[in-house]
Each structure stands twice: as structure tokens, then as C-alpha cells.
Amino acid sequence: MTDVTHTLRLTVQRPGPHVAIAAVIGDVDMRTVPSLRTQALEIIQQGPPHVVLDLAQVGFCDSSGLSALIGI
Numbered sequence: 840m841t842d843v844t845h846t847l848r849l850t851v852q853r854p855g856p857h858v859a860i861a862a863v864i865g866d867v868d869m870r871t872v873p874s875l876r877t878q879a880l881e882i883i884q885q886g887p888p889h890v891v892l893d894l895a896q897v898g899f900c901d902s903s904g905l906s907a908l909i910g911i
Contacts, residue, residue, distance in 0.1 A: 847871035849878045859887040864896040867904030875904070879911045 847865040854860065859882050867875060882890055892908065894900075900908075 847874050849875070849882075851882060853887070857887055858889045858891065859885070860891045860893055862893040862896060866899040867894075867897055867907070868899060868901045869903040872903050872907045875907055876911065883911075 847863065847867065850862045850864065852860045852862075861879065861882055863875065865871060879890070879892065892911070894908075
């Protein structure tokens, strides 16, 4: 069984003026989705035309997390 931590963190790298890479660290579930949406939308509003969400460090994603990722 997966240990769900209910914590989420985003770290952002900007390898160029047109790209932001946001590494999502933690679990993406109904408790962390509001934070994910807020942080991702802040990155998008800063203007890079391409935003990549790196999910390599996500240990768990439920249906609300998947819905948020699609919406973002």
C-alpha cells in the first residue's frame, strides 16, 4: 500500500525565456489539488508560453489530481 503524505511542493526551473519546468513533489490528491492549481496558475500567469509539469517525484495521484492536471 502507498503511503499518502498529503503534502505537495513545486520547484520551478527556467532553462530559457519561453519555458518553465515545474517539478511536482509529493502526492496529488483531493487535499493537495488546491495548492497544485494555485501554484501552477501562478507560473502560467508569469508568462512563459510553455510550462512543463514534471511528475517524476509524484508518489500518488487520485482522480481529483488527474482532473486538476487536465484542467491546468
